[in-house]
Amino acid sequence: MSILETKNLSLAYDKDKIIDNLDLKIPEGEITIFIGGNGSGKSTLLNSMARLLKPMEGSVELRGEDINQLSTKEVAKKLAFLPQSSTIPEGITVRKLVEQGRYPYQKWYQASSSEDQKIVEKVLKDTGLLELADRDLSSLSGGQRQRAWLAMVLAQDTEIILLDEPTTYLDLSHQVDLLDLLYELNKKDQRTIIMVLHDLNLACRYADHIVAVKDKGVFAQGKPEEVIDEEVIKEVFDLNCQIVSDPVFGTPLCIPTGKNKLSQVV
Amino acid sequence: MFTLSGGGLKLMLKNLKISRELILIFGLILLAGLIFILSLSFGSSYISPVTVISHFLGLEAGSYNFTINILRLPRTLMAFLVGAALSVSGLILQANIKNPLASPDIIGITGGASAGAITYLSFFSADYGIGGLPFAAILGAAVVSALIYFLAWQKGVSSIRLVLIGIGIAAAVDALVTMIIVFSPISTTVQSYVWLTGSIYGTNWEDLFQFLPWVIIFIPLAFAFYKSLNLLALGDKVAAALGLNIQLNRFLLMTISVALAGSAVAYAGGVAFIGLIAPHIARKMGGKSYSILIIYSVLSGGMIFMAADLLARTAFLPLDLPAGVFVSGIGAPFFIYLLYRNRNQF
Numbered sequence: 001m002s003i004l005e006t007k008n009l010s011l012a013y014d015k016d017k018i019i020d021n022l023d024l025k026i027p028e029g030e031i032t033i034f035i036g037g038n039g040s041g042k043s044t045l046l047n048s049m050a051r052l053l054k055p056m057e058g059s060v061e062l063r064g065e066d067i068n069q070l071s072t073k074e075v076a077k078k079l080a081f082l083p084q085s086s087t088i089p090e091g092i093t094v095r096k097l098v099e100q101g102r103y104p105y106q107k108w109y110q111a112s113s114s115e116d117q118k119i120v121e122k123v124l125k126d127t128g129l130l131e132l133a134d135r136d137l138s139s140l141s142g143g144q145r146q147r148a149w150l151a152m153v154l155a156q157d158t159e160i161i162l163l164d165e166p167t168t169y170l171d172l173s174h175q176v177d178l179l180d181l182l183y184e185l186n187k188k189d190q191r192t193i194i195m196v197l198h199d200l201n202l203a204c205r206y207a208d209h210i211v212a213v214k215d216k217g218v219f220a221q222g223k224p225e226e227v228i229d230e231e232v233i234k235e236v237f238d239l240n241c242q243i244v245s246d247p248v249f250g251t252p253l254c255i256p257t258g259k260n261k262l263s264q265v266v
Numbered sequence: 267m268f269t270l271s272g273g274g275l276k277l278m279l280k281n282l283k284i285s286r287e288l289i290l291i292f293g294l295i296l297l298a299g300l301i302f303i304l305s306l307s308f309g310s311s312y313i314s315p316v317t318v319i320s321h322f323l324g325l326e327a328g329s330y331n332f333t334i335n336i337l338r339l340p341r342t343l344m345a346f347l348v349g350a351a352l353s354v355s356g357l358i359l360q361a362n363i364k365n366p367l368a369s370p371d372i373i374g375i376t377g378g379a380s381a382g383a384i385t386y387l388s389f390f391s392a393d394y395g396i397g398g399l400p401f402a403a404i405l406g407a408a409v410v411s412a413l414i415y416f417l418a419w420q421k422g423v424s425s426i427r428l429v430l431i432g433i434g435i436a437a438a439v440d441a442l443v444t445m446i447i448v449f450s451p452i453s454t455t456v457q458s459y460v461w462l463t464g465s466i467y468g469t470n471w472e473d474l475f476q477f478l479p480w481v482i483i484f485i486p487l488a489f490a491f492y493k494s495l496n497l498l499a500l501g502d503k504v505a506a507a508l509g510l511n512i513q514l515n516r517f518l519l520m521t522i523s524v525a526l527a528g529s530a531v532a533y534a535g536g537v538a539f540i541g542l543i544a545p546h547i548a549r550k551m552g553g554k555s556y557s558i559l560i561i562y563s564v565l566s567g568g569m570i571f572m573a574a575d576l577l578a579r580t581a582f583l584p585l586d587l588p589a590g591v592f593v594s595g596i597g598a599p600f601f602i603y604l605l606y607r608n609r610n611q612f
Contacts, residue, residue, distance in 0.1 A: 052506055076509030083503040091554050092499070100497060104509035108493065156508065 001064045003028040003192055004049060004079070004160055008058035011041070011048050018044045020216035021058070026209075029190040031183070033203045036213035037237050042196050043084065043164055045213060049194065050081035050162050062160075076104035080156040082149055084164040088138050094148045095133040098123055101155025120155055127151040127181065143174030150178070154185070161185075163195040167202070175199070179206050200237075204228055204251040212236045228252040287558055290551060294565040298346070301569055305342040305576045306334055310583060341469040345575040345589065346568035347481050348466065348534040349544070353567020354488050354560060355526035356541030357548065361495045361556065362519040363425040369542035370527030373432025374414055375407050376538065377439035379531040382406020384443050384458050388450030400476065400532035407528030410439060415520065422513045425502075464537030464590025466575060473533055480529035488522050488560055491515070495556035537590045540567050543597040550604040570597050 002025040011019040018041040026032050026049075034042040047053045049060050051067045059066045067075050080101075089097075101123075102116040112120075124130045127147050132140065137148060146166065153161060163182075167175040183206055186193050197203040203210060204224040211221045214236045220227045229252075233241050239256055246253040306318045313321075313330055320326050321334055356369040363373075370376050386402035414435050418427040447458050460467075494515045497505040506512050527541060547570075548562035574596050575589035 047503075050507055052503055071509075072506065072511050073509035076507065081503075081507035083501070083507070087501040089499040089501075091549070091552070093554065096554055097500075100500060100508060103493065103497060106493070108490065152504075 002026060002061075004060070004062055004194070006045075006049070006058065006060050009045075009048065009055050009060060010057040011044050011053060012056045013044075017056070017216055019048075022217050024211070024218055024221075026192065026194055028192055029186075030192065030208035031186050031206055032192075032194045032209040032211060033207035034194070034196045034211045034213055035198075035200060035203050035236070036219075040213045040236075041216060042213040046081075046162055046164050046194065046196055047083075050079065051075050052081070052083075073104045076156060076158075078158050079160040079162065080153040080158040081162040082153045082164065082166060084168065088145070090138070092137050093134050094129055094137060094140070094151070095120065095124065097137055097148055098129075098133075098151045098155050101152040101157075104156065119157060123151045123154045126185075127154065143170050143177065146170060146174070146178060147181070150181070158191075160192045160194070163193070165196050165198060167197065167199065175202065182206070200228075200233075200254045201246070201251075204253070205246065205249050224251050228254070287553075291561055291565070294562070294569070298565055298569045298572070301572050301576065302342060302346070305345070305572055306338045308576060308580045309333070309338060336470070340471045340474045341466055341575070342572060344466050344469040344474050344477065344533065345572040347474075347477060348530045348537065349540055349571025349574075350485065350564040350568040351481055351526040351530040352537060352540040352571070353544035353548070353563040354485055355523045355530070356567075357545035357556075357559060357563045358488055358491075358495065358519050358526075359523045359541070360545055361498055362516055362523065363428050364498070365425065365429050366546070367542070368429060368432075369539075370523065370531075371536070371538040371541060372436060373429060374410050374436035374439055375524055375527045376531050376536050376541075377436045377443065378410025379403040379407040379528050380443050380462055380536045381410070381439050381446070383461060383532065383535075384446050384450070387458055387461065388446055388454050391454065392451075400473075400529075403532035404528045407524055407531065410435060411520070411524040411528075415517075423516055460588050461535040463588035464531075464535040464593070465578075465588035466534050467579075467586055467588070469533075477529060477533045480525060484522050484525045484529075485560075485564065488519075488526070489557065491519060491522070492556040492560060494519065495559075499556075534571075535588065535590065537571070537593060539594045539597055540570055543601050544570055547597075547601060547604060550601075550607075570600075 004026040006022050006024045009019060009022045010017060034046060036042040044053065048055060051060070051072070054068060059068065061067065062070070062075065062078060098120050099112055099116070102112055102119065105116065106112065124133050127150060129147060129151055132144060137145060140148065150166070167178055170178065179202060182193055185191055207224050209221065210224045210227050212219045212227065212232060219236055220232050228243060230241060230243055233239055233243070233254060240259065241257055242255045244253050244255060303315045303318055307313050307315050311333060313333065317326065317330070318334065321330050352370065359368045359370060359373070360366055382405050383399055383403040386399050390398065414428065414432050415423065418431045420427065443462070447455060450458065494510060497508055497510045498515070502512055531537065544567035545559070545563050547566045548559050551562050553559035553562050570593060571589060574592040577592045577596070578587040578589040581587070
C-alpha cells in the first residue's frame with residue numbers, strides 16, 4: 001500500500017480528458033517531481049491528488065483510502081497543498097497566515113490552542129520568518145512571501161506536502177533557497193514531497209523520483225539519472241538537447257540546443 | 267534568560283495589540299451611544315440629552331414617555347439594527363464572492379426585496395393592509411437570490427459567475443420594479459418611491475420586535491463563521507486544501523447574507539450603499555481577522571444609518587425625509603477621509 005497512489009485515474013475539465021487511466025505510485029519519504037510541457041496535465045494531476053479536482057473515473061488513494069471518500073479536514077491533516085501563484089490577501093500578517101495552517105485541527109468554536117501556538121512558533125523559526133512574523137504579507141518580497149505560504153503549509157503538520165510550481169516568480173537564488181528548505185524538511189522528518197517544477201536541471205538535482213507527464217499519462221519515471229536522456233526530453237518537451245553530468249552534483253544537466261543558434265556553432 | 271525576556275516582550279506586544287482593538291471597539295460603542303442619545307434628543311421637539319439620560323435612569327416624571335418611548339426609541343433602535351444587518355451582510359458577501367465592490371444592492375438581493383415589496387404595495391396592500399409588506403420583501407429577496415445561485419451553479423458556484431449573474435439579475439429586477447410602478451395605481455406611487463429610497467418613518471415597537479429575531483439569529487451566526495471567512499480570503503484552493511468545504515460554506519454564508527439584507531430591506535426599504543461602505547470602513551479601521559471585522563461592521567453600519575436617519579428627520583423640519591437619502595451623504599465623506607488617511611498603504 002503506497003502512501004499516495006492513483007488507480008485508473010482519469011481527469012477532465014468538461015469533456016476533454018487531460019489524464020487518461022493512470023496508475024501512479026508515489027514513493028514514501030522521498031521527493032517526487034513532476035515534469036512536462038505546458039498543458040501536459042501535470043498541474044491537473046497534482047490538483048486531483050490534493051482532492052481539489054474530482055476524478056472522472058478511478059481514484060486517488062491515501063494509504064489505501066479514497067481521498068474523495070474522506071472528509072476535507074481529514075485529508076487536510078495528512079496532506080497539505082500549496083497551489084500556484086496564490087492571491088495576496090489584504091492586511092494579513094505572516095503569523096496570522098501561518099496560524100491558518102492549524103485550521104484542520106480546530107473545531108469551529110475553538111480558538112488556537114497552546115499546542116497550535118507552539119507549532120506556529122516552531123515553523124516560523126524553521127523557515128527563518130521569526131523576524132518578519134508581524135509584518136504584513138503584502139509588504140514582503142516575493143521570496144519571503146513564498147516562504148510564508150510554505151510556512152502555512154508546514155503548520156498543517158502533514159506527512160505529505162504537494163506544491164504546484166513553488167519557485168515560479170522567484171529569482172534563481174530564492175529558487176535554490178526554497179528547494180534547499182524543502183530538501184531539508186524531507187531529509188529531517190522524512191516528509192513525502194511532491195511538486196511540479198519547470199526548471200529541469202533543478203528538478204534533476206532535488207528529485208529522488210522524477211515523473212515525466214505526457215500524452216494524458218506518465219511517459220517515464222524513476223531516478224533522474226535513469227530517466228532523463230536526450231530521447232526522453234525530445235519526446236516530453238519536443239526539445240533538442242544534450243544531457244551532460246552536472247559537474248557538482250553528478251545529476252543530469254540538460255543543455256537545450258534548439259535549432260537556429262546551434263547551426264552557427266557547428 | 268535572553269530568550270525568556272524576548273518571549274515576554276513578544277507576549278506584551280501581542281497583548282498590546284489586542285487592547286488596541288478593544289480600545290477601538292470601546293470608542294465606537296461610545297460614539298454609537300452618543301449618536302443614540304442625540305437621536306432621542308432631536309426632533310420636532312427638542313429634549314436635552316441630560317433629560318434623555320435621566321429619563322432612562324427613571325429620574326424623570328415620565329413627561330417624555332410618548333416622544334421618547336413611543337416615537338423615537340423604536341425608530342432609533344431600528345436604524346441601528348438595520349444598518350448593522352446591511353453592513354454585516356455586505357461584509358460577508360464581499361468575502362464570500364471575493365469582490366470588494368459586492369454588496370446586497372449591487373448583486374440583486376435588495377432588488378429582489380424591492381420587487382416583492384413594490385408588488386405588494388401596488389396590488390395587495392389595499393386589500394390586505396401594509397402589515398404583509400415585510401414578508402413580501404423577504405420572499406422577493408429569497409426568490410431572487412435563489413435564482414442567482416441557481417443560474418451561477420456549474421458544478422459548484424464560482425465567485426465571478428455569481429457577481430456577473432447577480433449584476434445582470436439586479437438590472438432586470440430594477441427594470442421590473444420600474445414597470446410595476448408604472449402599472450400601479452397612482453395612489454401608491456409616491457409610497458413606492460419613498461420605500462425604494464429607504465425610510466424607517468413611523469417605526470413602532472411591533473416592527474422592531476418583528477425584525478429583531480433576524481438580527482439576533484443571523485449576526486451571531488455570521489460570527490460563528492469567522493474562521494471560514496478568514497480562510498476564504500486566502501483563495502478557494504488554499505482554503506479547500508486547508509480542509510474547508512468551500513461549496514457548503516459559500517452556500518451558508520450566502521444564506522446569512524440574504525437573510526440579513528432581505529429582512530433589513532423589508533423593514534427599512536431599499537437602502538443602498540451601507541452594505542458596500544460600512545464593511546470597507548471596518549477594514550480601514552485595521553481589522554485583520556473576521557472576528558474583529560464583524561464587530562467593527564456592526565458598529566459602523568449601525569452608526570451610519572442611525573446618523574443618516576437623525577439627519578433625515580431633523581435637517582429639513584418639519585419634513586421627514588427618507589434616511590436612505592443621507593446614507594451616502596454621511597458615508598461617502600467618511601470613507602474618503604479613511605482612504606486619504608491610509609493613502610500610503612496602497
